[in-house]
Amino acid sequence: MFEHTFNGLDVHAVNIVAHALNPDTGEIKSHSMAADPAVVLEWVRRFEPPVRVVYESGPTGFVLARYLQAAGITCVVAASSKLLRAPGDRVKTDRRDARVLAEMLAVGSVTEVRIPEPDEEALRDLSRLRSGTARDLAHARQRVNSLLLRHGIRCPENTRWTQEHRRWLRRQQFDELVLQFTYDADVEQAELLAIHLAHIHKQVTATAAACRYTPVINALMCLRGIQMTTAFGLAEEIGDWTRFTGSSIGSYLGLVPSEQSSGQSRHQGPITKAGNTYARKLLIEAAWVHRRPYARPGERLLHQLKLVTPPTRIRALEGNHRLHRKWEHFDERHKKSVKANTAIARELAGWCWSLAATLQQGERMDAA
Known part of the structure; x- marks a missing residue:
């Protein structure tokens, strides 16, 4: 016999669609609400405990899961890459997604995502900030190199982005004013991103020396x-x-x-x-x-x-x-x-x- 009410939530930035399923009584309820954890908690508490809640991992993060868990509600986050979907199922709506989540939770086929602590998530965001900045810097430098190459200019040195190479970049001049503006803007962006990355790297170094990991x-x-x-x-x-x-x-x-x-x-x-x-x-x-x-x-x-x-x-x-x-x-x-x-x-x-x-x-x- 089932002793739980299973709540599947299709979570978006503005609204949330809920589907409540009680396999023991066959009771089914659906509801659309604002994307506010307090509103979701009020909806979940309408059902007689015990209640279990699930929603799909995504850009909304883990705020809702932490809020419900702090209120004593069992909430899991399902791995989006592990959700079951029939090959012939071509209809996708918020209500169907919420229902599928509730049914998967009821039969125990949800692959859970580990919910990190807030300080763990902060460390993750810092690491990804550095990675994204390093990627942006590489793209900015590539734009500078590509612009010079398209106009037949090649640095005589084999090494790139050293102090000598930067001085050589600043000496390059073009006859067209628009081209000169574009080139100067690309070089400036590359230099600013390099400074920004160095600043982030210092913070990563300091954090890594005194964190839980x-x-x-x-x-x-x-x-x-x-x-x-x-x-x-x-x-x-x-x-x-x-x-x-x-x-x-x-x-x-x-x-x-x-x-x-x-x-x-x-x-x-x-x-x-x-x-x-x-x-x-x-x-x-x-x-x-x-x-x-x-x-x-x-x-x-x-x-x-x-x-x-x-x-x-x-x-x-x-x-x-x-x-x-x-x-x-x-x-x-x-x-x-x-x-x-x-x-x-x-x-x-x-x-x-x-x-x-x-x-x-x-x-x-x-x-x-």
């Missing part, structure tokens, strides 16, 4: 290719590493092959690219470093290894050697570098998990 960040930085910004991004994007195992972390990050198998045939395709896009990007970038020659830790790693415990140090060194040997093995087989790097990134995710999860489990045991 500092031990995890120090441990991750013992692996080659993972410096402070990458470690900070991975730590706050994953959050609780103990949710996973060494094999499931790769699946969560979308680094495992897709598969289409039927009967006796089995076909594996590109990686699924499910889960956290930003964390996957960080691992893909870090994995390339392990292709470089490696015999012993460099100066940066030696300094970093002094900041962690001996078990973490031993584990990190073991991971660095193994990942480099894997790259050598792929090169000997003439494996395509992009595919090989993806495989290295998947294994790197497992090594990150082995360092971070062990620390977080130890912290919980000490707290208990």
Whole structure:
């Protein structure tokens, strides 16, 4: 027998459509309301407890879930990529979406998203701010380079965006006033974004040194290719590493092959690219470093290894050697570098998990 009323919410910025389902009595109710957590709480409390609420993850974030949980209402956030939809279902409305969520919650088929604490979400926003600014800076510099190239101007130096290169950029002049204005504006934007990125980087550095993830960040930085910004991004994007195992972390990050198998045939395709896009990007970038020659830790790693415990140090060194040997093995087989790097990134995710999860489990045991 069902003992709950299941509430599915289709949440938008302005309004929310609710669908309440009680499988025991067969009672069904729908309602449209303003996107105000207090109004939603009033609607939910109309039903006799216990009541469970679900809504889909999206741009509205976790404010509603936190508000309902603080009021004693069980609320989960469903992973939007894991929602079930029939292939022939071509009708999509707010009411149908709310009903589907309520039905999935009733039968226990909702894949929940971990709801971060407000301070965790703040760290995540800071990391993504740095990533977005770095991307904007790269685009701005590319616009400057492209404009010069289109007009047959090429910097005599091979290095770009050094002090000498910036002075050379300021000396460039064009006959057309409009073109000169465009060029000056592009150069100015690139310089302003570089200053802005440096300011953000200082804040990230200070935050990473004194936040809840500092031990995890120090441990991750013992692996080659993972410096402070990458470690900070991975730590706050994953959050609780103990949710996973060494094999499931790769699946969560979308680094495992897709598969289409039927009967006796089995076909594996590109990686699924499910889960956290930003964390996957960080691992893909870090994995390339392990292709470089490696015999012993460099100066940066030696300094970093002094900041962690001996078990973490031993584990990190073991991971660095193994990942480099894997790259050598792929090169000997003439494996395509992009595919090989993806495989290295998947294994790197497992090594990150082995360092971070062990620390977080130890912290919980000490707290208990």
